[in-house]
Amino acid sequence: MDDLARLAALHGIATAYQPAADVTVQVPQTTVVTLLGALGVATGAPEDVRERLARDGARAANMLLPRVLVRWEGEPPPPALAALPAGCRIRLEPEEGPQEAAEWESGHAGPLPEGLPLGVHRITATAPDGRTADTVLIVAPDRAPAAPERTHGLLVQLYSLLSERSWGMGDLADLADLARWAGRTHGAGFIQVNPLHAAVPGTPTDPSPYRPSSRRFPDPVHLCVQDVAEYARCPEAETLAALAARGGELSREVLEKGALIDRDAVWELKRAALELLYAVPRTPEREAAYQDFLADQGQPLDRHAAWCARAAGEDPAGRLDFHRWLVWLTDTQLAAAQRAAREAGMSVGIVHDLAVGVHPDGSDARTNPFHARHVCVGAPPDAFNARGQDWGLPPWRPDRLAATGYAPFRALLRGVFRYAGALRIDHVMGLFRLWWIPEGAPPAEGAYVGYDGEAMLAVLVLEAHRAGALVIGEDLGTVEPRVREALARRGVLGTSVLWFERDWTGDGAPLAPHAWRADCLATATTHDLPPTAAKLAGAHVELRDRLGLLTRPAEEEGAQDAADTAEWLEVLERLGLDTKGEEAAVRALYAFLLRTPARLVGVWLPDAVGDRRPQNLPGTWDQYPNWRLPVADATGRPLTLEELTASPRANALLGAVRAGLADGG
Numbered sequence: 001m002d003d004l005a006r007l008a009a010l011h012g013i014a015t016a017y018q019p020a021a022d023v024t025v026q027v028p029q030t031t032v033v034t035l036l037g038a039l040g041v042a043t044g045a046p047e048d049v050r051e052r053l054a055r056d057g058a059r060a061a062n063m064l065l066p067r068v069l070v071r072w073e074g075e076p077p078p079p080a081l082a083a084l085p086a087g088c089r090i091r092l093e094p095e096e097g098p099q100e101a102a103e104w105e106s107g108h109a110g111p112l113p114e115g116l117p118l119g120v121h122r123i124t125a126t127a128p129d130g131r132t133a134d135t136v137l138i139v140a141p142d143r144a145p146a147a148p149e150r151t152h153g154l155l156v157q158l159y160s161l162l163s164e165r166s167w168g169m170g171d172l173a174d175l176a177d178l179a180r181w182a183g184r185t186h187g188a189g190f191i192q193v194n195p196l197h198a199a200v201p202g203t204p205t206d207p208s209p210y211r212p213s214s215r216r217f218p219d220p221v222h223l224c225v226q227d228v229a230e231y232a233r234c235p236e237a238e239t240l241a242a243l244a245a246r247g248g249e250l251s252r253e254v255l256e257k258g259a260l261i262d263r264d265a266v267w268e269l270k271r272a273a274l275e276l277l278y279a280v281p282r283t284p285e286r287e288a289a290y291q292d293f294l295a296d297q298g299q300p301l302d303r304h305a306a307w308c309a310r311a312a313g314e315d316p317a318g319r320l321d322f323h324r325w326l327v328w329l330t331d332t333q334l335a336a337a338q339r340a341a342r343e344a345g346m347s348v349g350i351v352h353d354l355a356v357g358v359h360p361d362g363s364d365a366r367t368n369p370f371h372a373r374h375v376c377v378g379a380p381p382d383a384f385n386a387r388g389q390d391w392g393l394p395p396w397r398p399d400r401l402a403a404t405g406y407a408p409f410r411a412l413l414r415g416v417f418r419y420a421g422a423l424r425i426d427h428v429m430g431l432f433r434l435w436w437i438p439e440g441a442p443p444a445e446g447a448y449v450g451y452d453g454e455a456m457l458a459v460l461v462l463e464a465h466r467a468g469a470l471v472i473g474e475d476l477g478t479v480e481p482r483v484r485e486a487l488a489r490r491g492v493l494g495t496s497v498l499w500f501e502r503d504w505t506g507d508g509a510p511l512a513p514h515a516w517r518a519d520c521l522a523t524a525t526t527h528d529l530p531p532t533a534a535k536l537a538g539a540h541v542e543l544r545d546r547l548g549l550l551t552r553p554a555e556e557e558g559a560q561d562a563a564d565t566a567e568w569l570e571v572l573e574r575l576g577l578d579t580k581g582e583e584a585a586v587r588a589l590y591a592f593l594l595r596t597p598a599r600l601v602g603v604w605l606p607d608a609v610g611d612r613r614p615q616n617l618p619g620t621w622d623q624y625p626n627w628r629l630p631v632a633d634a635t636g637r638p639l640t641l642e643e644l645t646a647s648p649r650a651n652a653l654l655g656a657v658r659a660g661l662a663d664g665g
Contacts, residue, residue, distance in 0.1 A: 003046065007053045008032050010060060011039050012398055012450035014433075019382055019478075027447040034438040035447055038372040039399060064088070064125055064133035067402045070458040072142045077112045087128045092137070095120040095405075118462060120405055136405035140458040141465045143491030147599045148347045151189025152657050154182050156605040157209075157527060157615050158193045158222065159261055160631045162254060163641035165226070167247025168266040169254075172333040173224035174641055175350070176340035181645045183344025186654040187661075191341065192351035192424060192602060194527065196222055196334070198304070200359045201311045205263050207627040208616075210355045210426065211392065213311075213362030216415045217304050218334060220326040221266060225273045227336075228329055230280035243273045255638045260628040274329075278322055293328045300411060301327060303367040311363075334419035341421065348470060348600075349421030354412075356427040357393030365394050370408050372397045374439040377430070381444050382478060385619075386551070388435075388443025395434050398451045406459045413460060417467035424521075428473030428492065431456040432483050453486060461490050472521050472600070476500065493599060494520040498589060499535070499564070510571045513595035513665075522598035524589050524607065527615045531604060532586050533634065534612040538562055543614075547623050582610065582634075583649060587656050594657065594665040603657060608650035610634030 005015045013035050015027045033043050041056075043049050069078040076082075084090075088106040096119045104113065121137040161170035161178060175193065182188035197212030198219045199205050212219075225231065226244070234240055247269050253259040282290065294301065305323035306316040334350075341349035357377055358364040365371045371394040379389040401409060416423060425431070432453035437446035464471045472493045475484060487494065494517060501511040516522065524532045530540035541561050545554040568589075569579050575595070577588035586607055593601045606615075611632045617624040630638040633647075644650055 003049045003053050004029065004032055004043070007041070007043070007049055007056065008036060010053070010056050011036060011041055013039075013436075014448040014450070017380060017448055019380060025380075028445050031438055031441065031445050031447050034441075035375065035436050035449060038375045038436070038438075039397060039449075062131065064127055064131045065123065065135040067134075068136045068138065068405065068452055068455045069123070070454050071112065071116065071137060071139045072458070073118065073140065074142050078137075081106075081112060084125065085127055085129075089126045091124045092116075093122045093124075095122060118465070120410070120462075122405075136402075138406070138455060138458040138462065140462040143489075144461045144464040144471045145468055146491060147189075147470055147493075149189070150599055150661065151347055152594075152601040152603065152661055153188045153190030153192065153346075153348070153351070154178070154605050154608075155192045155523065155526075155602045156194075156631075157627070158196065159209075159263070159627070160615065160629060161605070161641055161644075162251050162630055162638075164251075165248070166251050166641075167225065167244070167269055168250030169221070169261045169263065170641075171224040172222050172330075172337050173227050176337040177641060178645075179337065179341035179346060179350065180344045182654070183341060183346045185645075185651075187345070187658045188654070189346050190348035190351050190421060190600065190602075191346075192422075192521075193353060195353045195355045195426075197355060197358075198308075198363065199263070200362045201308075203264065205267075206359065207261075207263055209353075209627065211357075211359045212355055212364075213307075213359055214304055214364045215355055215358055216300065216364065216412045217327050218330040220274070220330045221263060221270060223270060223274070223326075223330055223333060225270055225277070227333060228274070228277050229286060230277040230282065234276055234280050236276045240273055240276060243269050254630050255640060258638075260625050261630060262628075274326065275322075278325060289332075290325065290328055293331065294324060297324075297327075297415075304363045307363040307367050331418065338419045338421060346421070350419070351422040351424055351470075351472065352416055352420040353424045354416060354426060356430050357391065357395065360392065360394050368408065370396050370400050370404075372436070375436045376439070377434045378437050378443045378446065379435050379477075380446060388446070390437055390443045395436060395449070396451075398449065402452060402455070406455060409456065410459050410463060413463040414466075417463055417469050420467065420469050422470035422472060423464070424472040424474060424495075425460070425492075426474050428475050428487065429479055429483055431460070432480070432486075453483065457486060457490055457492070460492070476526075488517075488519055491519075496520045496522045496596075496598065497526060497529070498522070498524045498593065499529070499568070510568055513575075513592060514597070516596035516598060518597035518599055520598050521600040521602050522593045522596055523602040523604065524586075524593065525604050528618055530614050531611050532589060532607045533582055533610050534614070536565060536582060536585055537612070538565070539612050540614065543617070547617070547620060549617075549619050583652070586610075587653055590653065590657050591660050591665075594660040596665070601657070601661070603654065605644075606631050608653050609639060609644060609647050610649060612636070 008015050016024050018024050036043055065080055084106040086107055091103045093101040102113045116139050118139050123135040123137050125133045159169040161174050163174045179191050195209040196218050198214040198217050200213040305320050308323040309316040309319040338349045377393050377395045378391045381388040433448045433450045435446045436449045437443055473487050475494045502508050534540045541558045544550050550557050572579050572588045577591050579585040579588045613629055616626045632638045
């Protein structure tokens with residue numbers, strides 16, 4: 001290993017990767033130099049690299065303690081503490097809560113005080129030779145909360161779910177209504193939604209919920225304006241009524257005339273209404289609740305609100321409170337949706353989705369110093385994408401996260417867990433490493449940059465425990481065995497999608513139900529895959545062929561896809577499941593999922609009504625209306641929430657799932 005590779009390794013940059021067990025790819029030297037620069041490690045001539053390597057290597061070797069340590073409840077203390085030299089004086093100060101500081105002197109084993117409370121603690125250590133260390137100690141439960149019972153639920157993109165009183169896209173009142181129906185009528189235990197993070201304003205706005213402006217704060221476009229308390233007391237009743245009427249027209253354009261969901265038009269109307277409501281004096285109780293929220297959220301909310309004002313071309317000083325108020329309103333309606341879900345009997349409630357990163361021009365990236373500049377994250381070339389993927393999201397710098405004791409990550413999780421019964425972590429492998437791509441370089445010329453996976457996982461488990469919420473990791477694709485083992489050991493559920501579950505270490509045949517893992521959310525499809533009816537009919541191959549997305553002849557692609565589907569249908573038939581006809585085959589696939597030991601079984605809501613259109617078609621931008629389609633029936637006719645809940649097909653499928661769950665699959 002040369003000096004540059006050694007320096008890269010010191011800073012967590014891998015100079016090679018393995019796309020397959022028998023293949024090793026070397027990372028270009030220019031990539032290594034660029035990524036070191038993104039971490040603040042300047043390199044120039046070979047002698048500069050040697051000098052920096054010697055300096056950083058010596059610093060690492062002489063560290064008294066790492067910057068972050070983790071203690072799992074009920075497990076031995078971190079080895080680094082046990083290895084402290086005798087005579088070290090140690091002071092431990094809890095960051096949170098009323099606990100008093102503790103001091104002790106290490107022997108050869110350097111024990112920790114017994115009974116440390118869960119939370120984040122600061123350790124200051126001084127060795128007899130004068131070396132010091134300021135270290136964060138994260139004390140976390142040994143596992144995240146477990147599902148209270150085996151249950152099923154719905155997966156839905158909220159914007160796609162329009163009710164008769166929606167303003168052009170699904171909102172948080174629609175989410176609450178869907179939860180009431182699913183919980184009370186079909187015994188569902190959860191509803192998983194797309195990320196509801198704040199978006200980046202623009203013309204047009206980027207519709208992808210996975211490229212948000214901020215992951216910490218929600219987007220007020222999801223508000224149900226009529227449910228804001230000040231709506232009924234607003235003196236501008238006629239103006240509000242006119243805005244509501246226009247909102248209804250936007251919905252009809254989508255539902256009856258085939259228009260796409262227009263987030264910008266929706267927000268223009270809602271913002272006009274919310275400006276009127278902001279001028280209405282709040283009751284003392286409402287004002288007290290608002291002030292409590294501001295005190296709890298502090299400067300991060302102020303920075304986000306100021307960014308929102310600037311992005312809207314406003315003076316932040318005069319508009320700061322309006323944008324803070326919008327966040328508070330959205331937070332209250334998110335909490336109300338979770339309450340509605342639990343009151344409807346859901347054991348989990350709303351499952352929120354945490355995107356893997358943020359837009360480079362958004363609030364999070366522009367208002368804090370934790371993101372790397374001139375790089376973005378993605379994925380290396382693999383069997384599914386020969387060119388690799390560039391997601392256009394700036395990554396967190398692992399060094400700066402560690403220096404703060406993962407404070408930004410802790411705050412992010414605490415914010416989302418306020419109103420979540422569970423949290424899905426998109427690309428959960430990113431807790432351990434991410435594929436960094438230099439600005440302007442193709443995805444294939446990236447490299448993996450490592451994070452302290454144990455510390456990130458400890459923070460996640462700690463905050464989930466405090467919220468009493470489950471954690472679901474999206475771990476599809478290539479996952480290092482150590483990562484999957486660590487997630488499972490700490491109670492993070494995985495994600496298993498039927499079409500991908502095969503015996504990859506054997507003959508590649510569909511995986512038998514009993515061979516599936518129990519600690520997972522099992523689904524038939526996802527927002528990035530074709531709905532089940534489309535998969536059964538091969539419609540997704542035809543769609544990709546029309547858009548020029550296939551990498552081989554359509555006949556060849558279609559034949560392989562048909563063979564894959566036929567193999568699964570044969571498995572279903574051997575199990576005695578009826579696959580005659582599309583509706584029966586869809587029910588059979590979900591019946592199969594119920595025969596696995598999966599703790600959670602998710603029904604993609606469009607599957608319930610036969611919708612064949614994917615919500616997102618990876619590899620497209622303007623060729624396909626990603627993230628802008630309403631839920632539709634088998635003919636492509638958009639459905640209102642009221643029509644969907646009355647649908648015989650939807651009720652038959654969900655009734656069958658509930659019955660199958662009650663029968664033990």
